[in-house]
Amino acid sequence: MITERHPEQCPCGSNIAYSTCCQRWHSGTPASDPEALMRSRYAAFVLKNEGYLLDTWHTSTRPKELDLDGSPSWVSLRIISTTDEGGRGKVHFRAIYRAGSGWGYLEEVSQFVKDRGRWFYLEGEITEGMLKPGRNEPCPCGSGRKFKACCL
Template structure:
C-alpha cells in the first residue's frame, strides 16, 4: 500500500526525494524520469509543470484536468533514451465516475539544451483517455 509520503510515480521513494525536485525546477535526467514526474504531476494537478515539460511544437495552449479523474498507479513497461531522443512505454490506471480505466501509451521525448520534453504519445490498445 502506498503511504502518504510515497511518490505518486510508483518508485517506492518519498515524494520529496523523487519527483518533487523536478516539479520544483530540476531538469529530469532521462525520458523515464520525466515521464514519471509528469505522471506524478497529473496525480497532483501540477498543470504548470505539465505544460512546461511539454515540447512547444505539440504543447496545447491550455490544459484543464478533470478533477473527477483519479490516477491509481503507474507501470513502466519499457524505457530507452539516447542523447537527444527517447521513448517510454507505460500503463497508467485510473478511475472516472467509479469506472476503471487505463492509458497504455508509448510516449516520445526529445532533449533540447539539457532538458527533456514530452512530444507525443501513441495509444497501444483499446480505448484510453488522452493525456
C-alpha cells in the same frame, strides 16, 4: 475501497518519498532521462500540477492551456519499457485509473526529445480501455493485494 498511498510516498510508483523523487523535478531541476520525466509528469497529473505539465511539454506540440479538472483519479503506473538514444527517448507505460465503479487504463508510447539540455514530452501513441480484473488477480489500485481482498 482503494488503499491510500502514504502521504509522503511519490505518486509515480517508485515506492520512495515524494521529497526525494519527483518533487525535485517539480521544483525546477531538469529530469535526468525520459523515464524520470515521464514518471514526474504522471505524478503531476495525479497532483493536478498543470504548470509543470505545460513546462515539460515541447513547444512544438504543447497546447496553449491544460485543464485537469475532469481528469480521472489515477491510481497506479507501470513502466513497460524505456529507450534513451542520443537526445531522443521513448517510454512505454500503462497507467490505471478509477472509472466510476470500475477501472480503466491508458497505455502510451511517449516520445521525448532533449532540447537545450532538458528533456521534453513531444507526443505519444495512446490506447485506452476498461479493465476487468478477476477476483484472484492483483488489484488495479496498486496495493499488491488480490482484487477480491481489496477493491472488489
